[in-house]
Amino acid sequence: MKLNTKRTILIGFAFMSICAFWQFYDNEIPKILKYSFGLGETLTGVVMALDNVLALFLLPLFGTLSDGTDTKYGKRMPYIVVGTIVSTILLTILITVARPSGYIALFVGVLLLLLISMGIYRSPAVSLMPDLTPAPQRSTANAIINLMGTIGGIYILVMIKVLLKEAENPAQTNYIPLMLSLVLFMLVSVLVVFLTIKENKIKEEIHKEGGLHSLGDTFDNDAKEDKTDNTERFEEGTVTKMMPKEVKRSLWFLLVSVFLWFTAYNAVTTAFSRFVGEVWDLHDNAYATCLLVATVAATLSYIPIAYVSRKIGRKKTILIGISLMAASYVITGLYPHFSASINIFFALVGIGWAAINVNSYPMVVEMSKAGEIGKFTGTYYTFSMAAQVFTPIFSGFLLEHISYRTLFPYAFIFSALAFCTMLMVKHGDVKPPKKGKIIDNFDVDD
Structure with a gap:
């Protein structure tokens, strides 16, 4: 069972778009708050902490909601596409309307909606990799996904250097070229994922090849004792099984x-x-x-x-x-x-x-x-x-x-x-393959 590298790279385009946005958010939103609206360091820090606070609730919520979604486009793709489109619209409004308005309440309000829209597809986008990658290959796949995310961050840093020309008065800096480059990058990245990653078809292929080989799919709902049964695999759509x-x-x-x-x-x-x-x-x-x-x-x-x-x-x-x-x-x-x-x-x-x-x-x-x-x-x-x-x-x-x-x-x-x-962690590891076979190592002390 080998990693499908091409498919992993294509999946990574979704994470790349997310990292591009957060690179912009972390670098430029504090400057806008300070120079365009005159916020002090403390209030700027409070506003910048909103994304982490919202993430505590939004990421588990939309991750769980996407688990229960079933469409012809898959379970994650609707959230990725809708979240990206809404986010790019709100980002455009943030820079072209809310920032020039001079009203901090409007800016923070649009920013809050933008952070919520990013929360819609963050968990589904990240979940796409383990959804479509057998468990023994997920560390390698995750390395590729992280590299894709780094590329997204580097892209925005380059665009900041090339497109963002600071005015003598920082409040008058023109952010529109940078914003357009980010919006285009996010839309194109997610379009690549939408056109090339057919969730349902890929899941069927993986199922025919033997399944994801995840530990969670071996839980026996009828077992009265804590144990795992490696002889039978369970895929999506079966009854819920209790975690030992x-x-x-x-x-x-x-x-x-x-x-x-x-x-x-x-x-x-x-x-x-x-x-x-x-x-x-x-x-x-x-x-x-x-x-x-x-x-x-x-x-x-x-x-x-x-x-x-x-x-x-x-x-x-x-x-x-x-x-x-x-x-x-x-x-x-x-x-x-x-x-x-x-x-x-x-x-x-x-x-x-x-x-x-x-x-x-x-x-x-x-x-x-x-x-x-x-x-x-x-x-x-x-x-x-x-x-x-x-x-x-x-x-x-x-x-x-x-x-x-x-x-x-x-x-x-x-x-x-x-x-x-x-x-103290005794599960979640995987032994390396031997003689062409994948051996699941559910208890690393065994």
Whole structure:
């Protein structure tokens, strides 16, 4: 059973469009709030946190709704197409009407609707990959999807550099060319997915080839004891089966791990720009080099890490990734001033983060049934988004009231906790293929 690379790349166009939008949102919306509407840093931070807060509710909701959808276009495609069209319309209104109006209430109102429309198709778009990829190949597929997302982010960064010409008065900067390039990119990307990915037909092909091989599809509803039955496969449309307690326990430990490592990583990425100024007296945006090194290292690591995961397993790869990040946090925090050698440890952070990202989401959906992938996808994002709501507040309190030097110890502690909880995860891994056969490793300790 080999990965259909071409199909995975085509599926990745949906995620690429999403990442392009969020790259624009994270980089330019704060500037618009500050320079066009005069909002202070605190209020800007509140508005920018709306997407994470909404995601806590929207992603599980639309993930679950898409699980129960049945159309001739598939279960995910209607949400992807409708969400994209509505989002591009609202984005156009945001830039061409709400921003020039000068009314902050109108701008925030349209922005709120835009974030809701993005929430409509985020979980369904991400769920499309595990829907159409057999479980043993999902880490490799997820690496490809992440690469596609990176391409979307890079596209918008290039467009910002080429199309966004700042005026002497930043409030008068013309965002329309950049907005049009983003709208066109999102529409074309999703059109590619719509024209090339026929959900129902592909699912039939996978079913004929033996099914998705997910752990969740082996749950026996009639079993009175916690067990898995690897002799019979269940696909969508069958009766709902209960998740065994041991599998549920692994799932919860994995989700807690997701919360903990996002808490650590996002504390560093959001506060590092201030840390370098306060602790190392480093200015002129020099901090960006370290974050760029981490991003490039992660991007270059996706495919090699997928290969390593097939050889040693997802859990071990994640534990190695957490260890790399935790060690790098400790060493970086010991530097009394900036040195170019710090980039080495940020590269290790990027590699560690890639090791986690490539494998953690596939492990979550591994424990789901084929008919509940959207629900589990939404749950995964709930825990990651909860961390991104929590960590700027908690770590910011420590930075403000204790010391900026608490940043890296903070990241290390939460990484260490993630390592401990990840050790308790006993399901969701897959053994490498032997003699041309896929062997499902539902209990990694067996």
